[in-house]
Amino acid sequence: MTATLHVAPQVGEKDDVDERVVRRKLGPGRRIRFAFWVGPLLVLAVWSAGSATGLIKPAILTAPWDVVEAFRDQWAEHDLLGNILSSLTRAVLGLTFGVLAGVLLALVSGLSRIGESVFDGPIQIKRSIPTLALIPLFIAWFGIDQEMKVVTIALISLVPIYVHTHNGLRSIDGKYAELAETIGIGRTEFVRHVVLPGALPGFLLGMRFAVTSALLGLVVVEQYNATSGIGHMMTLAGQYGQTDVIVVGLVIYGVFGYLADTAVRFTGRRVLAWRRTLDD
Template sequence: MTLMTPFRPAPDLVRLRPAGTRHGAARGLRRAIGPVLLLALWQLASMTGVLPAEVLAAPSTVVGSAAGLIGTGELQAAIAVSLQRVLAGLAIGGGIGVLLAVTAGLTRLGEDLVDAPMQMLRTVPNVALIPLLIIWLGIGEAPKIALIALATAFPLYINVYAGIRGVDQTLVEAARTLGMGRAALVRHVILPGALPNALVGFRYALGVAWLALVFGEQINATAGIGYLMATAREFFQTDVIVVCLVVYALLGLAVDFIVRLLERSLLAWRPSFTGT
């Protein structure tokens, strides 16, 4: 009679789990060293007078100013306004960019009509268009959103177009051999193949959107993070300016994290190199 023994994992597997945990914790500590050291040097320079307050406020002063703005609700209101502008501009510009990219990528006629004008327009600095946007759209919300839309349309167009044209021709021919129609081919082969490039373009467009927002909120803004910065500049409040810059950075980091999550879920079928 054979006695049943409980299953025990292999020793190698048992050892791998703690090692991975330790490795992840070590990486987290290494990532934190740089920012913590920078903040410590910044605070030390402010306390010793090497970095005067009128040039750049100390981190402790910046934290106090941020707490004060949060306490009054001014910072939350500014973030909400700026987020609305970014999302509206991204929706308009991203939608136009993707539509034009699909048109140019799927058909030669679309490429002939769309690609050349887009390649010319993308080299025009968006900041140089601010005077024209003010003349055309006034000084309200429209020019701010239009500037963000222009900034985000081109990264998405270039990456989606490149992704469509970069699909392996062998896969396309195999799908046609199996009797797949044009609509099914686009849906099941071309668009999934272009998705990695599209997500890269979306990630880049989000970063550019915040840069365009900085310039857009200088156009007669009465609310938003840029308005807070402009007001602080008038009164030489370097602490408030730094708070606004940190908010810009944190918002950019947050949206980048969201895109990374999208990449992990939508591209789970495509294993990629993660470093050594």
């Protein structure tokens, strides 16, 4: 008979107790339903009020209703849907490759001393080199079309996934390893039941940074010889002084990022229900 090591419930119980204590210290209050919409709606309200009263000049920032009108015009007359799909395709492809590569490298480096000595150093060096500074090299290697854009987004997404997942793998409490040795748990089962679940919070935190990084990369690469996409639309708008269309693009980028971050946080709540934190 093989012994099985279960640590998640105990950790979850401790975290729930800690959360209740912290909440009592911070003050009473109930969780606000759909709280993640409060901030954006407040920003929209301030923006609308400023535009309506003239405090925010159109030359500084287009009014929300003018942005809505520009959105309708771009949708009906300039294939806005096609531009959105083109940008989403680049972002999703780059993010997917970056996440897969980051997780694989983190597992090899985090679970093996040899793997860590081979991969960790180069990736730490890469962290000090902004990925966007490598775009001229990527253009020379991959050309200026879709491949360069996807590779840039993938590489810029890889680093946060690797760093936070690797940190999660390496920060497992040593008492669990001692307990596993005491009850005869093998390495494979220890990794499967303790190390990998313990690294999930780090991976999800890395995902939040990776999503933001992917959008940052998307904004930049779409300025290079793009014939479609939100960045292409914004570049044309800048040439013709269409600030309302530029704001449309910025809003779309912001919505992309906010929805993606919300999806990661929602997933984290479900997957890590036993490790709830204050910022959820």
